[in-house]
Amino acid sequence: MPQYAAIIYASDVDPTRPEAADMMKDYDEFGAGARAVIRGGAALYPTATATTVRVTGGKGGDIVTSDGPYAETKEALTGFYLIECADLDEAVKVAAQIPGAWDGAIEVRPVVDFGQ
Numbered sequence: 001m002p003q004y005a006a007i008i009y010a011s012d013v014d015p016t017r018p019e020a021a022d023m024m025k026d027y028d029e030f031g032a033g034a035r036a037v038i039r040g041g042a043a044l045y046p047t048a049t050a051t052t053v054r055v056t057g058g059k060g061g062d063i064v065t066s067d068g069p070y071a072e073t074k075e076a077l078t079g080f081y082l083i084e085c086a087d088l089d090e091a092v093k094v095a096a097q098i099p100g101a102w103d104g105a106i107e108v109r110p111v112v113d114f115g116q
Contacts, residue, residue, distance in 0.1 A: 003039060003084045003111040004091040010104030012076035015043045026099040034083070034094055041081035075104045082111065 013020050015027075031038065050068055055061045078100060085091040088108070095106040 001084050001086060003082055003113070004088070004095075005107075005109045005111055006041075006081040006083055006091070006095045006098060007077065007107040007109065008079045008081075008098060008100035008104065009075040009107065010078045010100035012046050012048075012078065014046050015078075016045075023099065030097055030099060034081075034097065037083045037085055037090075037094055039082040039084050041079065043079040044077060047076045078104075 013023070015024055027043075047068060052066045052068065054064045054066075056064055081098065083091060083094050085094060088110070091108050095101060095108050098106050100106055
C-alpha cells in the first residue's frame with residue numbers, strides 16, 4: 001500500500017508546555033483512532049528553536065547557518081505523520097481528522113518508495 005506524509009501546518013506552539021495539554025489530548029485521540037494506518041511521525045518544537053543551514057557555492061562550499069525557520073509564515077511546520085492508505089482519497093480522509101487541520105492545514109504528499 002502507498003504511504004503518504006501528512007505534514008501539519010498550524011499555530012506555532014510548544015507541544016510539551018502545560019498549556020498545550022488540551023490540544024495534545026486531541027492528538028492522542030487521533031492517534032488512537034488512526035493507529036491502523038499510522039507508520040510514524042513526530043511533533044516539532046516551535047520555530048524559535050530552528051536553525052536553517054545553507055551551503056554557499058554548492059557541494060563542499062561554506063556552511064552558513066541562521067537562527068529560526070527557513071520562512072516566516074502565519075502557520076508553522078509543527079509535525080507530521082507517515083500514514084499508509086489504499087489511495088489518496090483515504091489519505092485525505094485520515095488527514096482531515098488530524099487536529100491541525102481544524103485551525104491550520106495538512107499537506108498530504110505521496111512518499112517515494114525506493115524499493116525497500
